[in-house]
Amino acid sequence: MDGSSELKKTPLHALNVSLGGRMVPFAGYEMPVQYTAGVMKEHLHTRTAAGLFDVSHMGQVTVRARSGDNADAARALETLVPVDVVGLGEGRQRYALFTNDEGGILDDLMIANRGDHFYVVVNAACKDQDFAHMQAKIGDVCELTLHDDRALVALQGPHAESVLAELWADISSMRFMDVRACDLHDADCIVSRSGYTGEDGFEISIPAALAETVCRRLLDHPDVLPIGLGARDSLRLEAGLCLYGNDIDTGTTPVEGALEWAIQKVRRKGGEREGGFPGASVILDQLENGAARRRIGLRAEGRAPVRSGAVLATDPEGEDVVGTVTSGGFGPNVDGPVAMGYVIKSAIAPGTQLYAGVRGKFLPVTVAAMPFVTNTFKR
Amino acid sequence: MLKFTEEHEWLKIEGGVATVGITVHAAEQLGDLVFVELPEVGATFEKGGDAATVESVKAASDVYCPLDGEIVGVNEAITADPSLVNSDPQGAGWFFKLKLANVSDADGLMDEAAYKELVG
Numbered sequence: 234m235d236g237s238s239e240l241k242k243t244p245l246h247a248l249n250v251s252l253g254g255r256m257v258p259f260a261g262y263e264m265p266v267q268y269t270a271g272v273m274k275e276h277l278h279t280r281t282a283a284g285l286f287d288v289s290h291m292g293q294v295t296v297r298a299r300s301g302d303n304a305d306a307a308r309a310l311e312t313l314v315p316v317d318v319v320g321l322g323e324g325r326q327r328y329a330l331f332t333n334d335e336g337g338i339l340d341d342l343m344i345a346n347r348g349d350h351f352y353v354v355v356n357a358a359c360k361d362q363d364f365a366h367m368q369a370k371i372g373d374v375c376e377l378t379l380h381d382d383r384a385l386v387a388l389q390g391p392h393a394e395s396v397l398a399e400l401w402a403d404i405s406s407m408r409f410m411d412v413r414a415c416d417l418h419d420a421d422c423i424v425s426r427s428g429y430t431g432e433d434g435f436e437i438s439i440p441a442a443l444a445e446t447v448c449r450r451l452l453d454h455p456d457v458l459p460i461g462l463g464a465r466d467s468l469r470l471e472a473g474l475c476l477y478g479n480d481i482d483t484g485t486t487p488v489e490g491a492l493e494w495a496i497q498k499v500r501r502k503g504g505e506r507e508g509g510f511p512g513a514s515v516i517l518d519q520l521e522n523g524a525a526r527r528r529i530g531l532r533a534e535g536r537a538p539v540r541s542g543a544v545l546a547t548d549p550e551g552e553d554v555v556g557t558v559t560s561g562g563f564g565p566n567v568d569g570p571v572a573m574g575y576v577i578k579s580a581i582a583p584g585t586q587l588y589a590g591v592r593g594k595f596l597p598v599t600v601a602a603m604p605f606v607t608n609t610f611k612r
Numbered sequence: 613m614l615k616f617t618e619e620h621e622w623l624k625i626e627g628g629v630a631t632v633g634i635t636v637h638a639a640e641q642l643g644d645l646v647f648v649e650l651p652e653v654g655a656t657f658e659k660g661g662d663a664a665t666v667e668s669v670k671a672a673s674d675v676y677c678p679l680d681g682e683i684v685g686v687n688e689a690i691t692a693d694p695s696l697v698n699s700d701p702q703g704a705g706w707f708f709k710l711k712l713a714n715v716s717d718a719d720g721l722m723d724e725a726a727y728k729e730l731v732g
Contacts, residue, residue: 272669273644463643463670536647538667563646563669592649592665 243289244384244441248448252459260357262290265461272463276565279430279468280606283390284460285451288429292360293380293438294367297350300374306351309371310344315487315510317497323348326410326425328495330487331363336515337483338490339366341475345412345425352412352423354385354436356477384444389434389468391609392456397424397435400450404435409610418447429465431472431608470571471564473530473603479541480528480559480573486512488519489575491528496520526556527581530603533570537591538563539598544590545576551588551595555580558589564605571605572598615718616727617678622702623710625718630710632678634666637731639701643668645694650686650708657681657710659717664707666697675707679717685709 240263243249250256254265265287267275278284298305310318314329321327323346331339340359345352355363364379371377388397397404401417404424412425420443428434439447451457466476475481481490499505502517510516533539543558544551561572572589580587583602588595615623615630620638623630634642647667657663657677664675686708690696697705712718722730 266670267643271643273646276669467669537649538647538672540672563667565669 241290243287244444245287245289245386245448248445249287249459252452254459254461257462259462260290262357264290265459267461267463268459270458272461272467273565275458275460275464276467278458279390279460279464280432280566281391282456282458283388283392283396283434283454284430284464285448285457286387286389286460286465287384287448288387288436289384289444290357291385292355292357292363293383293385294353294355294364295350295378295380296353296367296371297376297378298374299376303346303349303351306375307346309374310351311500311506312509313367313370313511314344315496315500315513315516316344317499317506318344318351319506320497320499321346324412326412326427330481330492330495331366332487332510332512332516333483334511335483336486336512336519338477338481338485338487339363339483341477341481343425343427347412347423358478380438382441384439384441385436386439386444386448387428387430387434387436388451388457389428389430389432389460391433393432393434394611396451396454396456399454407611409433409612418443418450420447422447426611429472429474430468431474431604431606432468433609433611467562467565470560470562470573471566471604471606472608473573473605475528476560485528485575486516486519486524488516489524489526489528493520523578526575526577528559528573528575529581530601530605531558531561531572531574531587531589531598532567532601532605533572533589534597534599536569537596538570539572539589539591539596543572543574545574545580545587545598546590546595547580547587549588549595549597551590555587567605573603576600613718614724615721616724617676617721618730619676619678620731621675621678623678623718623721625712625715628712628715629684630679630681630712630718631706632708632710633706634675634697634701635727635731636701639698639705642666642673643670645697648690648694648697648707650688650691651683653683653686655683657683666694677710678721679710680713681710682713683708684711
């Protein structure tokens, strides 16, 4: 494993190793791809009880207006994302996208209004460039801090609420996408009711020095298992959620990525704060007129997983190519292959029969609505 | 005669026919298998050819033909239930039977002691 000595470690590295985590390089970090239970059991356990994920490799950034007025930070952030940040209430969080001048996606992220500042969580592989991007574009108006001094974990699954409430009361009143400060085990934590699995659950930011203590307390609960990156990927895929770098990137726009829902009316044509973000002309036009291609879900008829890179055609000979798979694998709850990819406009309707190239054969697949499993968010 | 390859396959050789599967070590490394594709009976392979494919939740891997030969039998039980490969890789989870082109080719493979040394 060349270069492993240069890999960064999260504050939970020692705990991950002690739990039997099989450590692999991921986004510059040494991360657990699975623990002793294995990907299949970890996935299913998260959907029936609760799973704890170390996601400390992700970037946590605070955005504080130099003026002291949080509305200035909101307006600054709106110059980077096609999202309503000004209208985001205190204690609320929203999904967002950093766009570039061509309308492509630089990263996807979460933005939370913490009252006197905004708290932003970005992808691990993008965090340095995201931070530089924010610094260059809004650094004059906002003081930006990348918090490498905090761990981030996700507790996901139908028992996540009861587990967390048993240990620390007062989280049951939180709704999906609420964010609040919370003392867990005397650790000054930030808890949001959100996640990346399609299940109800929480993401918890913890000071690095106390992260292991808090996680051990959660893992002591009989309903909680540690979950690795392998199951994280299969869970998010079943939930129809994008993986940045696979399903969305600088070559895809939010409209092509079927992420229009993330762009509120107030930022669209005719809205009070129309446009004003990078690539607005491209994205606003696509919102009105559609894009030439679109991200869709796929179900396979057989058992063979259809994976990233597979070509999609309208015929079993694979001659009329209409798109490509960007993420695919086996869905343990679906009990079959699931995938997502991009196809041209004429092939996006659910039920459309396509053929995916797998090892020289073209296997029948069907365009399907996402998510592949019903999400259980507490709205 | 039980032999092993550096690609983590085992061969049980009886009368010029090798029963081939993947080792306990390989099954552990691959994790829970969800799909197995086996070769056609009658197909011939050279050593190192892609004879079968296994897929875990996460990734696809090839199973190489360990020696030159012809496929004379396959284990359909593992295509119906890939988890058999995880639960009994060196027994009920066998992959295929290979009629060896040259039985003496097997002399170049590892015995169990040498394989155990390789995987530590």
